[in-house]
Amino acid sequence: MIGEVWMVPALPLLGSVILGIFGGKISARAAAVVGAGSVGVAAVLAVWIAVGWFGAPPVGNAVTVPVWDWMNLPGFSARVGLLVDPVSLVLMLVISVIGFFIHLFSSEYMAGENGYSRYFAYLTLFVASMLLLVLANDLLVMFVGWEGVGVCSYLLVGFWFEEEKNGEAAQKSFIVTRIADIAMLVGILLLAVRFGTLDIGTVLHGAVAAWAPGGFWPAAVAVCLLVGGLGKSAQVPLQTWLPDAMAGPTPVSALIHAATMVTAGVYLVVRLHVLFLLAPGVLQGIGVGAAVTVLVAACAGLVQSDIKRVLAYSTMGQIGYMFLGLGVGAWGAAMFHLASHAIFKALLFLSSGAVSMRLHHEQNIFAMGGLRRKMPVAFAGFLVGAVCLAAVPVVGCGFFSKEYLLGAVWANNKVLWGVGIVGAFLTGVYIFRAVFTVFFGEAVAVSGGYGVRVIVPLAVLGVAALGFGWLQTPGFLGGAKVFSDVLAPVLGGGESVVPWWVAGVGMAAPLAGIALAYALHENGFWRRQGAAAPGVWEKFLQGGMGFDAVYRVLFVKPFLWVVWVLRDDPVDQVFGVLERAAVGLHRRLREEQDGKLRRYAGWMMAGSVATILVVVFS
Amino acid sequence: MSWQGAAGLALVLFCIGLAGLLARRNLVFVLMSVEMMLNAAGLLFIAAGMRWGTADGQIMFVMVLNLAGAELAVGLILLLRMRGRVRTLDGDAAVLLRDAS
Amino acid sequence: MVAVVTSLMAVTGKNPVHALLWFVVSLLAMAVVFFVLGAAFAAALEVIVYAGAIVVLFLFVVMMLSLDRAAWAREGSWIRGPVWVAPVGFVVVLGGALGWEIFSVPLPVRAGRAVLPAEVGLKMFSGDILAVEMASLLLLAGLVAAFHLARGSER
Numbered sequence: 001m002i003g004e005v006w007m008v009p010a011l012p013l014l015g016s017v018i019l020g021i022f023g024g025k026i027s028a029r030a031a032a033v034v035g036a037g038s039v040g041v042a043a044v045l046a047v048w049i050a051v052g053w054f055g056a057p058p059v060g061n062a063v064t065v066p067v068w069d070w071m072n073l074p075g076f077s078a079r080v081g082l083l084v085d086p087v088s089l090v091l092m093l094v095i096s097v098i099g100f101f102i103h104l105f106s107s108e109y110m111a112g113e114n115g116y117s118r119y120f121a122y123l124t125l126f127v128a129s130m131l132l133l134v135l136a137n138d139l140l141v142m143f144v145g146w147e148g149v150g151v152c153s154y155l156l157v158g159f160w161f162e163e164e165k166n167g168e169a170a171q172k173s174f175i176v177t178r179i180a181d182i183a184m185l186v187g188i189l190l191l192a193v194r195f196g197t198l199d200i201g202t203v204l205h206g207a208v209a210a211w212a213p214g215g216f217w218p219a220a221v222a223v224c225l226l227v228g229g230l231g232k233s234a235q236v237p238l239q240t241w242l243p244d245a246m247a248g249p250t251p252v253s254a255l256i257h258a259a260t261m262v263t264a265g266v267y268l269v270v271r272l273h274v275l276f277l278l279a280p281g282v283l284q285g286i287g288v289g290a291a292v293t294v295l296v297a298a299c300a301g302l303v304q305s306d307i308k309r310v311l312a313y314s315t316m317g318q319i320g321y322m323f324l325g326l327g328v329g330a331w332g333a334a335m336f337h338l339a340s341h342a343i344f345k346a347l348l349f350l351s352s353g354a355v356s357m358r359l360h361h362e363q364n365i366f367a368m369g370g371l372r373r374k375m376p377v378a379f380a381g382f383l384v385g386a387v388c389l390a391a392v393p394v395v396g397c398g399f400f401s402k403e404y405l406l407g408a409v410w411a412n413n414k415v416l417w418g419v420g421i422v423g424a425f426l427t428g429v430y431i432f433r434a435v436f437t438v439f440f441g442e443a444v445a446v447s448g449g450y451g452v453r454v455i456v457p458l459a460v461l462g463v464a465a466l467g468f469g470w471l472q473t474p475g476f477l478g479g480a481k482v483f484s485d486v487l488a489p490v491l492g493g494g495e496s497v498v499p500w501w502v503a504g505v506g507m508a509a510p511l512a513g514i515a516l517a518y519a520l521h522e523n524g525f526w527r528r529q530g531a532a533a534p535g536v537w538e539k540f541l542q543g544g545m546g547f548d549a550v551y552r553v554l555f556v557k558p559f560l561w562v563v564w565v566l567r568d569d570p571v572d573q574v575f576g577v578l579e580r581a582a583v584g585l586h587r588r589l590r591e592e593q594d595g596k597l598r599r600y601a602g603w604m605m606a607g608s609v610a611t612i613l614v615v616v617f618s
Numbered sequence: 619m620s621w622q623g624a625a626g627l628a629l630v631l632f633c634i635g636l637a638g639l640l641a642r643r644n645l646v647f648v649l650m651s652v653e654m655m656l657n658a659a660g661l662l663f664i665a666a667g668m669r670w671g672t673a674d675g676q677i678m679f680v681m682v683l684n685l686a687g688a689e690l691a692v693g694l695i696l697l698l699r700m701r702g703r704v705r706t707l708d709g710d711a712a713v714l715l716r717d718a719s
Numbered sequence: 720m721v722a723v724v725t726s727l728m729a730v731t732g733k734n735p736v737h738a739l740l741w742f743v744v745s746l747l748a749m750a751v752v753f754f755v756l757g758a759a760f761a762a763a764l765e766v767i768v769y770a771g772a773i774v775v776l777f778l779f780v781v782m783m784l785s786l787d788r789a790a791w792a793r794e795g796s797w798i799r800g801p802v803w804v805a806p807v808g809f810v811v812v813l814g815g816a817l818g819w820e821i822f823s824v825p826l827p828v829r830a831g832r833a834v835l836p837a838e839v840g841l842k843m844f845s846g847d848i849l850a851v852e853m854a855s856l857l858l859l860a861g862l863v864a865a866f867h868l869a870r871g872s873e874r
Contacts, residue, residue: 597648602640602806609813616816624756629817631726631745633810638730640806646735646781650742653773654726657749660765664758673842676761677850680843683768684854688861690773694780695868701784 005049005065005082008092009131011042012099016125023117035120036103039127043096050089054486064137064201076196083137083200086487087270090335091134091263094342098259099127101457105350106251108453109357119159123255126152130260134267139188139198142268146184146232149261150177156256157248166247173241180231180238187224190217204274211278218278225272226282229265233319236293240547242316243300246308250353253308258315258345263338266322270331277329287327291419293320298426302433303529306363307352310434314389315345317423321405324416330408332487333401339483340388340401340468347461348385354378354454355438358446365434366531370443377450379439381458386435388465390428390514393507397469406506417502421509428513436521624665631658645700649693656686722748735781739774746770760836 015038019031026034062085070078103123110119129148136142151174158170192198194217195206211218227238234242234257242262246253256262269276269286276283297317304310318341325334355371355378356363372379388398402424410417471483520526540546592599635654642648660682667675722745729741746769753762843851 597645598640598643602809605636605640605809605813609809609816612813613816616819621756624752626818627722627752629814630723631749633814634723634726634730636813637806637810640809642730644735646777646784647730647738650735650738650777651730653777654729654742654745657746657769660761661749661752664753664756664761667758668756673839674847676758676839677843677847679758679761680764681850681854683764684857687768687773687776688857690776691861691865692868694776695865698780698783699868 003065004045005084005135006067008042008046008049008096009082009128009135011038011045011128012124012131013128014038016121016128019117019121019124023121026117028111028116031117031120032103032107035117035124036100036107038124039096039103040100042127042131043093043100046092046096049084050093053084053089070140076192078138078140078198080141081137081199082135084135087267087335088134090339090487091267092131094339095127095130095134095260098342098346098461099130099255101460102251102255102259102346102350104453105254105353105457106249108451109251109353110249115159119156119249122152122155122159123252126156126256126261130264133264137200139191139200139203143185143188146181146228146264149256149264150174150181150232153177153245153256153261156252157245159248159252169241169244169247173245176238176241177231180228183224183231184228187221187228190221190224200271204272207275207278213278214280215278218275219282222276222279222282223285225268225275226286229268230289231265232268233262233265233323234316235265235320235323236289236296237547239293239296239316240551243309243312246306246312250308250349250356253311254346254349254353257312258349259342262315262319263322263342266319266326266334266338269323269326270335273326273329273331276326283327283329285327286323287413287416290320290323290327291416293317294324294419294423295426298423298430301430302426304430305366307355307365307368307434307438308349308363310365310430311345311348311352314348314427314431315341317427318345318389321402321420321423324409324420325405328409328412328416330405330412332483333405333408335487336471336483337401337405340397340465343461343468344385344388344396344398344465347381347458347465348389350454350458350461351378351381351385354381354450354458357450357454358448359444360447365437366527368438368444369441370439371446372439374443374446377455377458381462382439383435384462384465386431388469389431390510391424391506392428392510392514395466397465397467399507400469400471403503403506407503410502421505424506425509425513428510429517432514432517433521433526436517437526440521441527621665621669624668625662628658628662628665631655631661645697649690649697652693653686653690656682656689721745722752735784736778739778739781743770743774746774760839763836 015034018034023031062083064081064083066079066081068080070080103120106119106123110116113119126149129145129152131145133142133145133149136145154170154174157173158167160166161170188198191203191207194210195203197203207218207221230236231238242257245257248256276286294317297313297320301310301313301317304313318337322334322337322341325331325337352363355368355375358375358378359368362368384396388396391399391402393399406417406420406424409420632655635651635658638651638654639648642651660679663675663678663682665675667673667678725741725745725748729738729745746765750762750765750770753759753765
């Protein structure tokens with residue numbers, strides 16, 4: 001049964017191909033069935049494989065399923081194969097199951113849209129690529145999946161391409177991640193050159209054997225690969241694309257920019273953690289960068305008025321937390337937070353989508369209010385999601401994963417832990433700012449209702465969010481270690497013991513944040529802030545702390561200038577000289593052939609005289 | 619006179635004819651210069667015949683004469699046809715090969 | 720000497736008829752030169768055929784063209800100074816080269832032999848009969864061509 005794991009990415013791919021070819025000709029209902037169905041079957045298959053695995057884990061805890069030989073060159077060979085081990089199992093489950101529910105939600109959210117089947121074609125292609133990415137046992141295959149998700153993200157962000165700014169947002173996301181991908185490609189190529197293969201196991205063994213910790217080469221390769229991961233995961237300094245990518249449909253944001261694609265960077269580091277352990281300097285850098293990202297994201301989230309942008313910045317921050325964990329070597333904790341974040345962030349996005357659906361796709365939180373009675377299901381979903389995001393103690397899974405993570409960070413670096421606590425506080429403030437503004441206060445008018453296809457995903461995700469956390473609990477709440485045990489064979493065990501006051505601060509910070517948000521809500525501060533014209537500080541934060549402006553000056557303008565200078569293609573001009581010379585010569589010579597008698601006679605005589613001279617004097 | 623002097627005279631006459639051919643625009647004069655050149659060539663043949671003491675030189679001269687006559691006949695007809703076309707005897711006027719470029 | 724001078728006058732004349740008359744004089748001088756060289760037959764032929772038939776043909780056509788004083792003036796404008804530079808240049812070069820060739824031959828200057836017409840006739844009609852036949856063919860071709868081209872102009 002594990003041997004059929006190739007069907008898990010293959011089924012959505014097949015669905016995508018069918019929709020791509022026949023999309024225009026089949027009905028919308030059929031398109032939704034093909035799209036959601038292919039991912040659904042893949043999800044069932046994934047669950048079945050996982051159950052079989054956990055029931056009887058195979059020897060060595062990892063199975064490689066070869067699919068075919070790709071290339072065999074002197075000095076390099078690549079085989080396409082799928083690696084099934086606890087890490088990839090977790091991610092496979094996350095992607096396929098959450099993906100299925102998002103497909104289901106989309107079938108109602110996107111009903112009536114132009115290009116309905118095109119949407120599903122792209123979405124299933126994305127799921128297929130992401131599954132390929134996490135199941136790959138070879139860095140080259142992973143890169144294929146990496147690029148695939150990048151392309152699908154571009155296609156889906158720019159789904160409503162008739163509006164120019166959507167296309168620009170899509171381009172921005174694609175270009176920024178592309179630049180990061182080039183760095184990643186450099187890292188991959190370095191590994192390929194050094195080891196002659198990109199098979200992950202071989203490469204990692206080779207790296208440990210060949211390179212000493214702290215050396216130049218592991219650091220160089222690690223940095224290159226890391227840059228690729230930073231780009232995909234929207235971390236500082238490559239985070240500018242994520243808020244603009246909210247121009248895509250909300251389910252897309254839920255799937256791509258919350259649950260899956262942006263976690264690819266985390267997955268990359270976890271998968272190659274052996275290599276990163278050889279470069280401790282890089283790990284420290286990861287930690288610092290993550291801390292910066294957490295703060296930038298939290299501050300920016302405080303002043304956004306578009307609900308999706310609030311969620312985008314929160315995604316940025318939460319992945320910053322995962323990278324924080326990675327920076328201190330807490331791989332398992334990061335994975336746990338990854339899975340838990342996927343659940344509650346998808347829940348948040350889908351809930352906000354449900355809200356917008358009934359408000360004619362309005363997304364400004366200050367245009368909403370008092371919706372908790374009118375949209376109870378959406379309210380419940382969003383509240384559960386917010387509770388998890390803010391890591392309210394005990395109730396939501398977010399608490400457990402963040403606890404686990406911050407505990408591990410404390411054990412390694414107190415400063416980073418401090419930043420994490422500040423971030424947790426700010427997270428509580430900004431997400432509950434959104435909650436109070438949207439769902440409390442004066443009510444606004446709503447229209448329509450939702451069907452079962454919206455309610456079921458929200459319900460399932462809500463229950464999962466509440467329950468998932470109990471897989472890994474700190475000592476004083478039961479000490480369950482299901483999750484870390486599952487991952488232990490790959491990532492090493494890890495339970496850090498923290499002093500009680502550390503855990504206490506960790507629990508108090510989000511509660512304090514919520515309290516502040518509530519107080520300011522009662523005060524009407526948020527409404528006033530929203531209604532007033534943004535001041536300098538707000539504009540700065542809203543614009544993502546000036547990163548866009550800096551990049552525009554540093555990169556975009558010089559690039560456009562170079563393009564302008566080269567617009568006449570100077571290299572071609574050089575060849576144009578040859579062309580013009582030939583044409584000019586031709587024209588000159590043609591003027592000679594005009595029938596002018598004396599000219600002919602003259603040339604004939606000249607030729608004859610020259611010939612005679614040669615003959616006479618040689 | 620020596621054959622060399624005759625050859626030299628032939629050369630001079632030939633050169634005069636050549637200069638006339640190149641310089642004159644009126645086609646009548648051009649044809650006349652051609653005749654002059656042919657005449658000079660004939661003189662050269664005669665001189666050579668004298669030098670070697672055979673009759674071949676004069677025979678060749680007869681051939682040259684023959685040629686000159688035939689060529690002149692055709693040339694004059696062409697001259698008249700051209701004059702009918704471009705209304706002038708100017709050699710430089712016959713530039714009808716030029717295309718509109 | 721005469722030949723040279725008259726030739727020059729012929730080539731540089733403005734009136735075609737005058738130029739032709741200069742040409743005739745030049746041809747007569749040439750006939751005398753032939754005679755001096757001992758080629759009596761050639762001399763006779765020169766006068767009869769060249770000066771008699773060919774130049775007369777020329778004259779007929781020139782008369783047909785009926786050029787007037789305006790034409791002469793135009794002609795004059797066409798042969799101003801600068802026109803002569805290149806041709807004369809060419810010609811000097813050519814003449815110099817060939818002349819050098821001719822006069823540098825260190826052959827003993829042997830007095831030439833006069834060739835009698837009888838001898839020429841004998842040779843022509845026995846040994847070089849082929850050339851004679853071809854010459855007549857050439858004349859035929861010229862005749863036909865002239866006839867055809869002349870007919871076209873009547874239409």
